[in-house]
Amino acid sequence: MSNSGRKINYSIRPAKSIERKMMRDVFSCLRHYAPLRDYQYIGFGSKYFVDFSLFHRHLGIENLISIEADTTNIERYEFNKPYSSIQMKFGRSTDVLPQLSAQPGRKIYWLDYDGTFSPYMLDDAAIIAGTIESGSIYSASFNCAPLISGSNHNLSSEEIESKLVDLVGRPYVQPGIDTRGWKQSKQLAVFLKECLKKELQKIITIRNTALPPEERIIIDQVLFFKYADGCDMATVAFIVYKESDTQIHSSCRFNELYFHKNGDSPFEIKTPNLTIKEIRHIMETMPEREKLSKRIFTDKDIDALWDNYRYFPNFTEIEST
Incomplete structure (x- = not known):
């Protein structure tokens, strides 16, 4: 599953x-x-x-x-x-x-x-x-x-260059362009x-x-x-x-x-993958990070939410019975 x-x-x-x-x-x-x-x-x-x-x-x-x-x-x-x-x-x-x-x-x-x-x-x-x-x-x-992912992981330099030309046209892709780093x-x-x-x-x-x-x-x-x-x-x-x-x-x-x-x-x-209840709890608790359970919340998720908390969307939880 x-x-x-x-x-x-x-x-x-x-x-x-x-x-x-x-x-x-x-x-x-x-x-x-x-x-x-x-x-x-x-x-x-x-x-x-x-x-x-x-x-x-x-x-x-x-x-x-x-x-x-x-x-x-x-x-x-x-x-x-x-x-x-x-x-x-x-x-x-x-x-x-x-x-x-x-x-x-x-x-x-x-x-x-x-x-x-x-x-x-x-x-x-x-x-x-x-x-x-x-x-x-x-x-x-x-x-x-x-450009390079999944089935495309073995693309040659010429193929990468061709893909870039498809995206922006030849004038913006110089022949022999550096094709490293496109992963x-x-x-x-x-x-x-x-x-x-x-x-x-x-x-x-x-x-x-x-x-x-x-x-x-x-x-x-x-x-x-x-x-x-x-x-x-x-x-x-x-x-x-x-x-x-x-x-x-x-x-x-x-x-x-x-x-x-x-x-x-x-x-x-960056947005954390948290439940609505978890988001609400972090918002209510921060900046007192030490009060957040390490068994539930990772530092990565806390930081991802707190960095942009003023802009994070508010969601209303609707439960079916």
């Missing part, structure tokens, strides 16, 4: 819940640029719209746009919208984004891709970089499952994150050539997450600001968020 208890955390996706709340706090820093109600949020709501509800309730954003590639269930998506103010745009992101990004105003983009990384995701980043305004954020989540999901997360950053920077560099020094655009990485709710995922976010807004950017104080990461070392969102 399989250990079905290991599936509990996957079904409630605690790491994703923690990530959403951290993203909320990153986005809230943008209030130094403009009132958050003046921002437009663009993302992938699916039929659950969890992030849309969170950002509307806590940030007051009313201009919400959800891109949905599934054009066969339009009525269902419209039905599941938690707010009538959410605008649905049906079609592939690469087809929809040119129209949305051309509209003036500060924007928060969170393109939460749920499939394997693909070159079109770099195209999306390029489209956004072409028009994104100072005080806006571009963020993306993507699968970063290791680690972190290796792929950093590689894909850097590909997105280079694509943004390429377009912004072109824009800057036509701008006076004070209007030139700067991009700054404000977070880099890695987590797993059944599969390895990563999220990166970049704020864009012009040179004359440097003081405003400093006022945002992104670096004071304990999960802030602006380099290649991701903040890992």
Whole structure:
């Protein structure tokens, strides 16, 4: 019999819940640029719209746009919208984004891709970089499952290189690229994150050539997450600001968020596999760790919960009789 208890955390996706709340706090820093109600949020709501509800309730954003590639269930998506103010745009992101990004105003983009990384995701980043305004954020989540795993453990260097080309296209994979270390999901997360950053920077560099020094655009990485709710995922976010807004950017104080990461070392969102009763007991007892039974709780699980306890989701236990 399989250990079905290991599936509990996957079904409630605690790491994703923690990530959403951290993203909320990153986005809230943008209030130094403009009132958050003046921002437009663009993302992938699916039929659950969890992030849309969170950002509307806590940030007051009313201009919400959800891109949905599934054009066969339009009525269902419209039905599941938690707010009538959410605008649905049906079609592939690469087809929809040119129209949305051309509209003036500060924007928060969170393109939460749920499939394997693909070159079109770099195209999306390029489209956004072409028009994104100072005080806006571009963020993306993507699968970063290791290239070498399971039946793929004997891949040759040429096969690894070919897999990378499939993910990002030949321009980002130099012939003879170092193929060591691809058993680690972190290796792929950093590689894909850097590909997105280079694509943004390429377009912004072109824009800057036509701008006076004070209007030139700067991009700054404000977070880099890695987590797993059944599969390895990563999220990166970049704020864009012009040179004359440097003081405003400093006022945002992104670096004071304990999960802030602006380099290649991701903040890992770790979640313990604990029952609801165990979670409640730790929350009630900490920081008096010595009162927690060593026969029930491991230091690893205690640390995983306590490190992010402010963001850990609250679950209500329903018992059947």
